[in-house]
Amino acid sequence: MFSWGRHLQRRELGFLGVVAVTLAITALYLNAGLRLADRGGVGWRTVDLGALQRRIESGELRDREADWYHPATAEEATAGGLR
Amino acid sequence: MVAVTCELCPRACVIPESGAGDCRIRVNLGGRLRATTYGRPSAVHVDPMEKKPLYHFRPGSPVFSIATAGCNLHCLNCQNWQLSQRGGEEMEQVYRADPPLLIDTALEQGCESIAYTYSDPVVFYEYVYDSAELAHRHGLSNVFITAAYINQAPLRRLCGVIDAANVDLKAFDDGFYRRVNGATLRPVLEALKVMREEGVWIEVTNLLIPTLNDDLAMIRRMAVWIRDELGARTPLHFSRFHPQYRMRNLPPTPAATLDRARREAMDAGLVYVYVGNVMGHEGGSTYCPVDGTLLIGRTGFWITENNLTADGNCPTCKEHIPGVWR
Numbered sequence: 251m252f253s254w255g256r257h258l259q260r261r262e263l264g265f266l267g268v269v270a271v272t273l274a275i276t277a278l279y280l281n282a283g284l285r286l287a288d289r290g291g292v293g294w295r296t297v298d299l300g301a302l303q304r305r306i307e308s309g310e311l312r313d314r315e316a317d318w319y320h321p322a323t324a325e326e327a328t329a330g331g332l333r
Numbered sequence: 334m335v336a337v338t339c340e341l342c343p344r345a346c347v348i349p350e351s352g353a354g355d356c357r358i359r360v361n362l363g364g365r366l367r368a369t370t371y372g373r374p375s376a377v378h379v380d381p382m383e384k385k386p387l388y389h390f391r392p393g394s395p396v397f398s399i400a401t402a403g404c405n406l407h408c409l410n411c412q413n414w415q416l417s418q419r420g421g422e423e424m425e426q427v428y429r430a431d432p433p434l435l436i437d438t439a440l441e442q443g444c445e446s447i448a449y450t451y452s453d454p455v456v457f458y459e460y461v462y463d464s465a466e467l468a469h470r471h472g473l474s475n476v477f478i479t480a481a482y483i484n485q486a487p488l489r490r491l492c493g494v495i496d497a498a499n500v501d502l503k504a505f506d507d508g509f510y511r512r513v514n515g516a517t518l519r520p521v522l523e524a525l526k527v528m529r530e531e532g533v534w535i536e537v538t539n540l541l542i543p544t545l546n547d548d549l550a551m552i553r554r555m556a557v558w559i560r561d562e563l564g565a566r567t568p569l570h571f572s573r574f575h576p577q578y579r580m581r582n583l584p585p586t587p588a589a590t591l592d593r594a595r596r597e598a599m600d601a602g603l604v605y606v607y608v609g610n611v612m613g614h615e616g617g618s619t620y621c622p623v624d625g626t627l628l629i630g631r632t633g634f635w636i637t638e639n640n641l642t643a644d645g646n647c648p649t650c651k652e653h654i655p656g657v658w659r
Contacts, residue, residue: 320340
């Protein structure tokens with residue numbers, strides 16, 4: 251009787267190993283993405299500060315202080331989540 | 334390096350010095366959060382009220398409509414992405430329009446209201462608040478066209494100066510919000526309840542995207558929620574999707590889908606359910622729920638006939654139609 255197990259050679263085992271490692275890395279990557287998406291306080295973006303300052307100085311944009319913010323606590327800097 | 338936490342929307346961005354919030358326009362400069370587009374709109378138009386869409390609020394009146402760059406949502410199908418998905422420093426066109434000039438211009442243009450619209454006005458909150466307060470002092474109304482992704486405290490304060498809102502309820506599904514809009518559903522529902530409690534006139538828009546949020550069971554759940562939490566006489570607009578931005582792989586919404594959604598919402602008990610973005614559709618007009626009289630006929634954004642009495646009653650049976658009619 252034909253048996254897969256008996257006919258698996260070193261080369262096939264290597265290939266299956268590569269597939270398994272690839273799947274594991276993909277799963278870890280997707281999981282990390284999901285965890286990142288669920289964290290709050292990660293939504294900040296870099297900004298072209300030079301361009302922003304130039305436009306503020308020329309009056310095209312403003313540096314009016316915003317309402318509704320506070321200095322971040324240490325906890326906030328590391329934790330949170332989309333609520 | 335002083336990081337700040339923005340309290341305006343549910344994202345709660347923790348922004349390091351010289352960084353911007355997720356909305357791109359609230360920037361931490363020197364440990365203080367700055368509203369960089371305050372008084373600096375990048376879109377300014379005079380629109381009919383029907384374009385917002387608001388069908389039960391001063392119908393046919395011209396509304397001075399403004400928006401600045403930035404948005405706290407990132408919808409794959411955004412129709413204003415060139416405005417909403419950029420920071421102020423990236424815009425080619427920025428107008429200087431601090432609140433007093435904005436109000437003067439709106440009055441000069443013969444407008445009765447100011448609409449904070451196009452991108453999401455949540456992100457230029459301070460500009461909206463100051464302009465709206467001044468607009469009231471000059472006899473203008475304020476309408477807020479939003480996805481309502483905002484925290485309750487700032488929203489309650491804003492409700493004091495807002496007369497009407499059209500809230501874009503993207504879908505009645507949190508997964509859809511996360512995948513398509515980069516947001517979550519619950520804060521939007523809470524915001525709608527806050528607006529109702531605070532006495533803001535609310536209309537709800539739901540853009541139907543083929544295969545993504547056109548499931549009739551979900552539409553029924555949404556209609557039931559609106560009926561129970563906001564009231565059966567809250568206008569609901571089903572709007573037609575057109576492929577754009579990062580969602581060009583789907584076709585425009587078939588008219589039959591909009592018809593089915595409208596029927597489902599009316600079966601669930603909603604009284605005023607409209608179809609938008611379909612020229613000449615009968616679902617774009619307002620009918621008396623008692624005797625079926627055509628009250629306001631519309632084609633596109635234009636009113637073809639208005640048979641409502643001045644105080645908002647059906648001319649035939651005298652049924653009062655909820656809304657702000659003058």
